[in-house]
Amino acid sequence: MWEYTDKVKDHFMNPRNVGEIEGAKAVGEVGSLSCGDALKLMLDVDENEVIVDAKFQTFGCASAIASSSALTEMVKGLTLTEAEKITNEEIADYLGGLPKEKMHCSVMGREALEAAIANYRGVAIPMAEGEVVCECFGVTDLEIKRAITESNLRTVEEITNFTKAGGGCGKCLDRLQDILDEVHKGGGAKIIPMKGPARMTNIQKIKRIEDVLEREIRPVLRNDGGDIELVDVDGDIVVVSLRGSCGGCSRSQTTLKEYVEKTLREKVLASLIVEEDKP
Amino acid sequence: MSKVIYMDNNATTRVAPEVLEAMLPYFSELYGNPSSMHRFGGEVGRAITRARAQVANLLGATPEEIIFTSCGTESDSTAILSAVRANPEKRHLVISRVEHPAVKNLAESLHNLTGHKYQVTSLGVDSEGMLDLEEYREALNDDTAMVSVMMANNETGVIFPIAEMAEIAKERGILFHTDAVQAVGKVPINLQELPVDFLSLSGHKLHAPKGVGVLYVRKGSPYAPFVIGGHQERGRRGGTENSASIIGLGKACELAGMMMSMENTKVKKLRDKLEEGLLAKIPNSLLNGHKTCRLPNTTNISFEYVEGEAILLHLDEYNICASSGSACTSGSLEPSHVMRAMGVPFTAAHGSIRFSLSVFNTEDEVDFIVEKLPPIIANLREMSPFWHNRDK
Numbered sequence: 001m002w003e004y005t006d007k008v009k010d011h012f013m014n015p016r017n018v019g020e021i022e023g024a025k026a027v028g029e030v031g032s033l034s035c036g037d038a039l040k041l042m043l044d045v046d047e048n049e050v051i052v053d054a055k056f057q058t059f060g061c062a063s064a065i066a067s068s069s070a071l072t073e074m075v076k077g078l079t080l081t082e083a084e085k086i087t088n089e090e091i092a093d094y095l096g097g098l099p100k101e102k103m104h105c106s107v108m109g110r111e112a113l114e115a116a117i118a119n120y121r122g123v124a125i126p127m128a129e130g131e132v133v134c135e136c137f138g139v140t141d142l143e144i145k146r147a148i149t150e151s152n153l154r155t156v157e158e159i160t161n162f163t164k165a166g167g168g169c170g171k172c173l174d175r176l177q178d179i180l181d182e183v184h185k186g187g188g189a190k191i192i193p194m195k196g197p198a199r200m201t202n203i204q205k206i207k208r209i210e211d212v213l214e215r216e217i218r219p220v221l222r223n224d225g226g227d228i229e230l231v232d233v234d235g236d237i238v239v240v241s242l243r244g245s246c247g248g249c250s251r252s253q254t255t256l257k258e259y260v261e262k263t264l265r266e267k268v269l270a271s272l273i274v275e276e277d278k279p
Numbered sequence: 280m281s282k283v284i285y286m287d288n289n290a291t292t293r294v295a296p297e298v299l300e301a302m303l304p305y306f307s308e309l310y311g312n313p314s315s316m317h318r319f320g321g322e323v324g325r326a327i328t329r330a331r332a333q334v335a336n337l338l339g340a341t342p343e344e345i346i347f348t349s350c351g352t353e354s355d356s357t358a359i360l361s362a363v364r365a366n367p368e369k370r371h372l373v374i375s376r377v378e379h380p381a382v383k384n385l386a387e388s389l390h391n392l393t394g395h396k397y398q399v400t401s402l403g404v405d406s407e408g409m410l411d412l413e414e415y416r417e418a419l420n421d422d423t424a425m426v427s428v429m430m431a432n433n434e435t436g437v438i439f440p441i442a443e444m445a446e447i448a449k450e451r452g453i454l455f456h457t458d459a460v461q462a463v464g465k466v467p468i469n470l471q472e473l474p475v476d477f478l479s480l481s482g483h484k485l486h487a488p489k490g491v492g493v494l495y496v497r498k499g500s501p502y503a504p505f506v507i508g509g510h511q512e513r514g515r516r517g518g519t520e521n522s523a524s525i526i527g528l529g530k531a532c533e534l535a536g537m538m539m540s541m542e543n544t545k546v547k548k549l550r551d552k553l554e555e556g557l558l559a560k561i562p563n564s565l566l567n568g569h570k571t572c573r574l575p576n577t578t579n580i581s582f583e584y585v586e587g588e589a590i591l592l593h594l595d596e597y598n599i600c601a602s603s604g605s606a607c608t609s610g611s612l613e614p615s616h617v618m619r620a621m622g623v624p625f626t627a628a629h630g631s632i633r634f635s636l637s638v639f640n641t642e643d644e645v646d647f648i649v650e651k652l653p654p655i656i657a658n659l660r661e662m663s664p665f666w667h668n669r670d671k
Binding site: 002012013015018020029033034036037038039040057058059060061062064065136137160164167168 | 584585586587588589592593596605612613614625626629661662663664665666667
């Protein structure tokens with residue numbers, strides 16, 4: 001059973017904006033029946049290129065339906081230029097996160113949005129022009145490289161989670177590794193070395209956690225008007241509380257896991273788990 | 280939480296109250312080691328002897344032919360690796376394309392780990408999930424060490440002609456193993472007449488607990504242990520006996536013998552009512568697997584143009600438990616290997632739902648599902664672009 005957030009469940013059980021827009025000038029269709037998920041996104045765009053309405057039809061699992069629903073809510077009211085900047089990570093964040101195996105559902109959302117905008121502008125979709133690497137799911141090298149860079153993917157398994165490439169017959173797995181190496185060699189993504197398990201006492205551990213929070217993490221969060229406080233350290237579980245603008249931010253879970261936890265694991269101990277203090 | 284409607288019995292079953300009752304003393308006051316010399320341990324030993332007889336009785340075997348293991352997967356591994364070791368000069372295995380991963384992945388890893396010294400022939404199935412006996416005959420050769428084919432398929436419930444297949448193997452002097460995990464307790468098995476060398480079963484599929492299984496080894500068939508250790512199971516499977524679970528499994532086998540007719544009357548009637556109700560009320564729904572040559576408790580239906588995980592989560596809102604062969608539920612990105620082997624079209628494979636019943640299900644539960652599922656499918660289809668374009 002997948003661990004879906006309440007927001008995913010809500011958008012799955014009560015999807016927003018299901019349906020069609022008659023004569024829509026921006027239509028993006030991605031996926032196929034054989035792939036197991038597909039999305040048809042329709043946008044109503046006014047003369048100022050503002051998206052005044054968005055509707056969708058989706059074939060797929062709960063996270064595919066929830067991602068589509070979220071996407072339509074996110075783009076309404078934006079100009080095409082603004083909408084164009086939406087990343088798959090932002091779609092996942094809007095839903096409070098997706099299981100890693102389901103990240104490709106958010107990528108499908110972004111691809112449909114790009115396709116719809118390209119359709120409106122009458123241009124080709126750049127990503128579709130690359131060379132097909134995964135024949136099972138029709139994924140191109142450009143799409144794979146982009147996912148590696150944008151989402152800082154570090155393993156072939158992560159590439160599969162995000163793009164589905166390599167999830168079928170598996171023939172392209174070696175090629176995926178090559179692409180991954182190539183991108184990383186070019187400095188496209190940061191590889192975070194995992195530290196070996198250093199022996200340290202509980203006191204040392206807490207001190208180092210405090211130190212990293214104080215010197216590295218807090219300044220970054222404060223830049224965005226937020227703050228963080230260490231509440232407790234219980235074994236390898238680090239309980240923190242997010243303050244300021246971080247507190248109510250829809251991306252706070254991502255900040256916690258992707259930034260705070262990642263940094264603490266890198267700088268203190270690889271087995272740490274960061275959790276938010278629930279009042 | 281309202282009452283759970285459990286129709287996922289091919290995944291696991293509820294421990295029967297009589298089974299639990301039989302087990303409980305062996306968790307508390309009767310904790311002795313059955314191998315001990317004292318009477319206190321000996322009492323547990325005698326209970327295990329009784330359980331062995333109960334299992335043998337259900338299968339038409341002798342107690343000496345029953346080896347207790349930790350699960351169906353261990354039984355499968357033991358049987359296949361035993362046959363491989365008994366025939367070191369033979370390097371060919373025959374399985375089917377729809378085997379459980381316990382057999383399929385083991386055969387594949389034998390092939391890969393030995394640098395392709397072991398060859399594996401995987402028999403195909405037709406669109407109804409049935410094997411072709413001619414293809415089977417042709418697959419056997421002088422190099423074949425073993426055939427391992429399941430008695431009934433877990434996803435579709437389709438029953439394979441194991442008696443005939445085992446006979447053909449026997450004529451050629453080839454060892455035969457059947458994974459009967461889904462079949463035991465649902466269809467009668469008589470090993471006096473069924474000429475297989477090995478048969479696997481799993482406790483938790485027939486109302487015994489998880490963590491106990493059985494490997495039947497025919498008297499005289501070559502055998503080499505897999506879990507090597509103490510003298511337990513007459514040196515054929517090391518490790519202190521899981522007394523309580525073994526005793527529970529014995530009780531479950533006794534109950535299964537008594538309930539077998541119910542499986543084929545009450546359970547089958549409920550399954551048929553569910554199947555007919557859903558197929559009649561939901562357009563573009565198709566039965567997967569042979570209609571009659573099938574376990575009495577299993578139905579696998581595809582709802583075209585919708586995806587299985589979405590269906591399951593909607594059912595879950597009503598506390599209805601079922602399973603799906605769709606990609607998204609398996610954690611992989613492709614539909615189940617059984618659906619693919621049967622050539623179920625993609626329009627249907629992603630939307631396959633399996634209901635597997637037990638004697639604990641009721642007619643009210645069936646009626647509830649037949650009432651709740653059609654609007655779920657209609658709602659998801661309304662959302663599906665392929666449903667709107669299905670005639671184009």
